[in-house]
Structure formats: C-alpha cells, structure tokens
C-alpha cells in the first residue's frame with residue numbers, strides 16, 4: 101500500500117531515529133541501512149510499502165526494529181543470498197552502500213514476507229543486559245544471605261533468568277563460571293560490589309505475553325533475527341544462552357506484567373529473597389497494566405519481612421516520556437522492608453558501559 105504524506109513522514113522519522121540509536125549502540129551497518137530506508141520512504145520507494153496505516157504509531161511499537169528483524173530473518177533462513185553477502189551474521193562483510201542496494205531489492209521482491217514477519221512484536225532477548233543487573237542480584241544476596249527467588253517480567257525467552265550460569269569479566273573483576281558458554285566481557289566501566297557474594301537461585305520464573313521457546317529452532321530463529329546483523333558477539337552470546345537454557349529449566353508464563361505480578365506476589369515467600377526484575381520492558385506495557393504492576397509491587401512490599409524480603413531491580417530508560425529523545429538508561433533497585441529505591445548504575449541499552457555507583461554516591 102502507499103502511505104499518506106503524513107504517515108510517510110512519521111515512518112521515515114521513526115527509521116531515522118532508530119538509525120541514530122543503532123549508530124550509538126555500535127551498529128554502523130544498521131545505522132546506514134535505516135538512514136537510507138528513511139530516505140526511501142520519503143521518496144515513495146519500496147520500503148514504505150511494507151508499513152501500513154495501522155503501524156508506525158510510535159516508538160513503542162518498535163516498527164523500525166521489526167523491519168530489520170523481518171529482513172534479518174529472511175537472510176538467516178537463506179532466503180536473501182545477495183543481502184547475506186553483506187551481513188556478518190551470515191558470514192558476509194558489512195559494506196554499507198552495496199548492502200543498502202541488496203536490502204532495498206530484498207524488501208521490494210519479498211514485500212509480502214517482510215510485511216508478514218513485521219507483524220511479530222519486538223522479541224529481543226539481550227543477555228548482555230545481565231551485566232547491568234548482576235550488581236543488584238549480588239547486593240540482594242549479600243544483604244539477606246538468602247536463596248534468590250527470581251521473577252522476571254517481560255522475559256521474552258527467559259534467557260536472563262539463567263544469569264547465574266553466565267561468566268562476567270572486565271579486567272581483574274569477574275563473576276561466574278569461566279567455562280560458561282556465555283561470556284559477557286568488558287561490559288563494566290565500574291564493576292559492581294559484592295563479587296564474592298554467595299548466590300543460590302531457588303526459583304526461576306518469568307512472564308511474557310508472547311514467550312519464545314529458546315530450545316526450539318523456530319524460537320531461536322526469532323531471537324537471532326532480532327540481533328543486529330553486524331553484532332556477531334551478541335549473536336554468539338545469544339547462541340550460548342540458548343545452550344544454557346537447554347540445561348537449566350525456567351518457566352515463562354504466557355501472561356502480562358499486571359495480573360502475573362499480582363498472582364506471584366500474593367503471599368510472602370518465606371526463607372527466600374524475591375527479586376522482581378525486568379529490562380527494557382516498561383515501554384511496551386500499556387499504562388493501565390503498568391499501574392497494576394506497580395500496585396502489586398507496592399502491596400507486596402508492605403507485606404515483606406526480613407525472612408521474606410522483596411526487591412525490584414530494573415534496567416529501563418530514565419524517562420519513558422523521553423524515549424524519542426534518546427533518554428539514557430539506568431538500573432534502579434528498590435528493597436522491602438523499607439521500600440528504599442535507589443539508582444544503582446548507569447548502563448547502555450544493551451548492558452554495555454555499565455557504571456556501578458557506590459552506595460550513597462548519587463541521589464535517588
């Protein structure tokens with residue numbers, strides 16, 4: 101279909117904005133493709149034809165990333181060999197301008213398939229984000245000395261629920277099993293405290309309206325398509341995490357944040373420290389459900405005791421209302437009894453450049 105002038109400008113704006121984010125997050129290939137795609141949409145080219153009037157509503161829909169994931173999925177499945185030559189994830193060499201020509205041709209020739217794949221929501225599961233969350237888990241383990249009950253909201257495939265099976269290292273600072281298939285290296289600008297904390301995970305459970313099964317070929321294809329094609333290290337970490345998922349079970353319930361949190365937190369769990377956590381999820385949750393989720397947490401916080409403490413750990417944009425202005429990301433940790441809520445680290449959106457803050461060093 102042909103987009104109206106207004107919608108065309110809106111979609112082009114979303115593509116250009118995502119280009120900026122991809123550039124800032126170390127994907128020059130996607131930055132280039134998205135900038136050229138924005139120009140193509142403005143000029144009435146084939147890229148605009150895969151969007152329809154119901155899409156392009158806003159940055160929350162992640163329409164630009166859906167386009168990139170749809171095309172990447174075709175490439176990884178062997179359905180776009182000319183473009184594969186320019187995608188490092190498929191063994192090619194990232195050469196931006198020839199890549200753009202092949203990208204545009206792929207979208208033009210396979211518009212129906214691209215449109216169909218773009219109906220799938222953004223299902224990134226970025227295990228690198230656990231480099232930002234780790235310090236919060238260790239803080240809770242150190243503070244209460246109890247096994248951890250992990251409850252993850254917006255788990256996607258639940259890969260982050262296995263964070264204690266990954267290996268983290270930056271310089272001399274490290275945590276976890278050095279033999280892990282998931283190596284998260286050089287993600288810390290300032291490493292977290294309590295790297296010697298004793299950690300035992302008692303339960304791993306998450307929720308997502310559309311859980312992905314990382315142990316099936318289709319689930320892995322969904323996850324791999326969401327990684328940016330010139331970020332091969334992310335792809336390797338993802339593949340490693342899918343291996344771990346095959347060995348370490350975790351339940352991901354097909355449910356949204358609001359009702360799930362209320363059910364999971366209905367009664368205090370004695371003898372464990374419950375950690376509700378999430379990363380890059382809140383922007384996808386409608387406002388009413390977000391309120392229900394926050395109410396469930398606050399209610400559970402009032403019931404928490406030192407034998408059944410509660411923590412809320414999250415890596416999210418600092419300001420949800422400034423998403424389209426490139427708001428920075430940070431990690432916050434709230435704990436009950438008490439309910440103190442602190443900003444504990446700054447981080448990139450994918451969990452790189454994590455700067456852990458010393459307790460008391462920064463205002464809430």
Ligand SMILES: C[S@@+](CC[C@H](N)C(=O)[O-])C[C@H]1O[C@@H](n2cnc3c(N)ncnc32)[C@H](O)[C@@H]1O
Nearest residue numbers: 224225226254256308356357379380381384385
């Ligand atoms: C960008 S992905 C992040 C996934 C994962 N937390 C990570 O950091 O890799 C956003 C996730 O939020 C999930 N989501 C969307 N709406 C939700 C809701 N109402 N409640 C819980 N999760 C939701 C999506 O299905 C998707 O898996």
